[in-house]
Amino acid sequence: MKWTYLLLNKPYGVLTQFSDASDNPRPTLKDYVPVPGVYPVGRLDRDSEGLLLLTDRGALQHRLSNPQFGHPRTYWVQVEGVPEESALEALRQGVTIRGYRTRPGQVRCLGDRPDIPPRDPPIRARQTVPTAWLEMTLTEGRNRQVRRMTAAVGLPTLRLIRVAIAHLSLEGLAPGQWRTLTQAEIETLCRTIGLKPQ
Template sequence: MGKYRYILFNKPYGVLSQFTDSSGAARHTLKDYIAVPGVYPVGRLDWDSEGLMLLTDCGQMQHRLSHPQFRHPRTYWVQVERIPDAAALRQLQQGVVINNYQTQPALVRLFDIEPAIPPRSHPIRFRKNVPTAWLEMTLTEGKNRQVRKMTAKVGFPTLRLVRVAIAYLQLGDLQPGQWRYLTSEEESLLKLWQQRQQRN
């Protein structure tokens, strides 16, 4: 069996997390950026979300990182409308009820200053009299549009969403639309994580 391939990709805004688009809408897909045959995305990022994606041709790793049974942290930088107060942050940390589902506890902190990330290709809607704030949120589950639903539930709608980490893997200085293979150190960390999951 040959060596598996692992790719990190910084998905821009307005790109589907798949290689084909059957809708006929001529939307951008992963095929516009990654010309590596046989690799598939691990999990998804919504069309209007940005940031870190992992692609691989290792089916077992894909399963481990996609299946809800195997919880792993995913970290997001989230720009929200208005500035969340301590009560809202506490609610997000403890979990909120969305569609009769109680979300798992999350790590949530408010940034003191805006994180240094490239501007979005399509700017967020700007409202002169409404301030915005940035949160760092680390979740161990990935339900459909969960971060957006969580912040909306506590009264602070998401304006921009960027995933910056998956388990041990970091977005780092990878620019929107760029991809690279994992380093040998990153591969080792990922495989170590997989072995720990198998033992649990």
């Protein structure tokens, strides 16, 4: 069987599902990905942006969603305030949120704003409060984890973009664009998580 593997740059405000049964329907993946039978691997909150992997291969969804098979996910995070080194070190070592201690991760300040398109709508900015951009690479993906981690060290998240899942990158995808994985990307991904490519 030939499986389908897609990458989408999920825009802000889009639900990570293919339907919305609410009285006031919001944008969903159906508005961006016209490919039947694929489902997102993991989630990005409605107010988060960036890389989303979609597939119809259940075994791959299981491996990438199960914390037992930890794989790196990299985020660019705009936070309110200027991080002290102690806050960055706490994020690297793991912080306690809701009675759970997060796994250690890689965290660094990016310095300048990354080369990304502006968000639509723009973030709420306060002229008197500086902001900073962090790069965070984590190996687990609990609900709203990045936001809760930065809040735990006094740095509320203003904007959150997932830029990589393992070796797969957001590069070359504008918000709302999607593409299929190359054969080399599929083989590397499957090898990384211990599955046969096809």
